[in-house]
Amino acid sequence: MQKCNVSLSGNVMVSQVSGHWSFKDVGKFIAIYKQGMGERQLTQWADLVIMSEGWSMDDHAVERMQNSIRKASEQGLSCVALVNFSEQPLLNMQSELAEIYRGLGVEVNFFDAQDTALEWLKNRGFHQVTPDGEQVDLPLSESELMNKN
Numbered sequence: 001m002q003k004c005n006v007s008l009s010g011n012v013m014v015s016q017v018s019g020h021w022s023f024k025d026v027g028k029f030i031a032i033y034k035q036g037m038g039e040r041q042l043t044q045w046a047d048l049v050i051m052s053e054g055w056s057m058d059d060h061a062v063e064r065m066q067n068s069i070r071k072a073s074e075q076g077l078s079c080v081a082l083v084n085f086s087e088q089p090l091l092n093m094q095s096e097l098a099e100i101y102r103g104l105g106v107e108v109n110f111f112d113a114q115d116t117a118l119e120w121l122k123n124r125g126f127h128q129v130t131p132d133g134e135q136v137d138l139p140l141s142e143s144e145l146m147n148k149n
Contacts, residue, residue, distance in 0.1 A: 003018040004025075004029050006033050008036050008037060011046065012047070012127070013036060013045060013047050014047075015029075015033070015049050016050040017050070017052070018051070018054070018086075019056075020057070021058070022058055026057065026065050027064065030068050043076050045077060046078065046079040046126035047081070048114075048117055048121065049080060049083065050085055051082060051084050051093065053086055056093055057093070062096060069106070073104040073105065079106065080107070080109075081108075081109055081111060081117035082097060082098075082117075083110075
């Protein structure tokens, strides 16, 4: 796996992904995602997925990701904003993911700017807040995300 950063902020799970993923890489991502959720028992949440550096998956990886998305949608994932920071279009990945999300009843939309994606999520009731209601400045800026290891 080239890169995967995951953090939960309020009721928005922020994932930064890049590189080519195998079946095993998707398994690692699932474990990191679950760890990011921690003990929080959210009944509904959104994902902000920031795609960069030619993110792709092989067929077995896509199948494993679909199963993971199915489980997440059953547990409360209801909205996904996909942001493309890659210099190359990621149309194949975007269309594959859109088909998976929409087939499971999860609302999905595509963006080329993080601010627009966050505004879209906010309009659907998803905010970056702490459990005690304080506003948090997350996710990181584009430059911070791209440089974070």
